[in-house]
Amino acid sequence: MSTIVQALGDGAVVAKRNLIKIKRVPDLLVFSTLSPIMFVLLFAYVFGGSIQIPGMDYREFLMAGIFAQTVVFGATITGSGLADDIQKGVIDRFRSLPMARSAVLIGRTTSDLLNNVIVIVVMSATGLLVGWRIHSSFLEALAGFALLLLFAYALSWGMAIVGLMVRSPEVFNNASFIAIFPLTFIANTFVQQDNLPTPLRVFAEWNPVSAVTAAARELFGNTNPLFPKPDVWSLQHPVLTTLIWVVVFLVVFVPLAIRQYRKAVSR
Template sequence: MTTVQEAADRVAAPRPRGGIGQSVNDSLVVAKRNLIRMTRIPEMIIFGMIQPIMFVVLFSYVFGGSMQIGGSTSSSVYREFLMAGIFAQTVTFATAGAGAGIADDMHKGLIDRFRSLPMTRGAVLTGRTLADLVQTALTVVVLAVVALLVGWRIHEGVLKALAAFALLLLLGYAFSWIGALIGLSVRTPEAATSGGLIWLFPVTFISNAFVDSSKMTPWLQTIAEWNPFSATVQACRELFGNPGVSASDAWPMQHPVLASIIYSILIIAVFRTLAVRKYRSAV
């Protein structure tokens, strides 16, 4: 009788999930936890939106009349040229926040609490990066509204514009894994913030985001054209139908959409592997 009952209990009991299913579920649980935390600290979201809006206003109205794009010095032309770069800068600058958040969790011992739970190791980082991606998407939506107000327009239809935003979010998600690795490699959230921004400035400014890269010196132009950041900016300009699509012979500039996807996937593959490995050794 006991044997029969035990067999029935084994059949009735739910089987524990493993592999990809368990990892996805754990990642979503961690992402939900981080999203709830963000809603309880609204200033995190508000301050994250203020910076890109300031960049739009400052670059549009302070530098707009001094920039020559396609032979035109019109500020309206420069605003349309600029917005793809501002969008890309916004999603990549979220890297610093991702790194600081993970460093803060490490510093407070929250990661040690996760270790006591029956969850996959990589889920802690994946959930965090997914939550940051949601926050970044919200910032991009607000920024797009501001851009429309200052004169930016799309000229290739809604579907292509959505594809451009998808590329932006893919790039932002890829860079968030760089931030995760930085957050795991430093001792304090302050160091993670500083470390997350130092390398971003040359990446975003040695590019085609704010100026025409063809006007740079040859060696600097080569760096800018092969910069993964530039590929996404170029792809967005092409999909938005904005001015400034370069006639460069560099492969990423000739095939920016494909180059953007390849760059982002490679960054995710490399830095997710390194971050998860660092996480396992750190805890």
């Protein structure tokens, strides 16, 4: 028990260090916020007129997908930050301190979770300006935001593994985009998965990003009761599916990330 408490305490110190870094280099937060705002405006005003969602405003259909895409991209900050710390020798200095080995990873993922909170708040304001509305209760909406952040936190541990394996932040950015772009675009984020070719539709139906997007739409009340119900279990129960993915990610990625951290600091 004392080991867990120590790890959490040390992780809080590392998280504070990362947040101070954002305060001193505000460009990190500015550009991570501007990107999703651009996506909202681009899809709402440029592509929105060409994409028809029967029975509902495309902007209400869109926002859950933008939220999901944004938190997934936000999770990549974890890997990029770790790759940068390794390159600059910061991890080696952490290693010389009497701190838990998992503290660096706990602090990194926690600070990036808080960064995602800020981005979601800004995005919500942007969505309201372009016509998005929440049609569910306050608690359901809060659960929707919490589920998005929980999914991003679990995914950030996977990004941590990649960040600890590569040699530089530039390599990580290239490697992560190869995985992130198919996950966020071959999904129900911007279009209905039923309109995709069969191989892509099957991938989209079981894509974890599709599950969290559908869960957010359901919890925000951005659904159309006239839509035919999905044929697959994952989208019939998107909230439960998302929680299952979160548990799987944490069970698999957390021990692997800690193991990779031990290897990375020794090279």
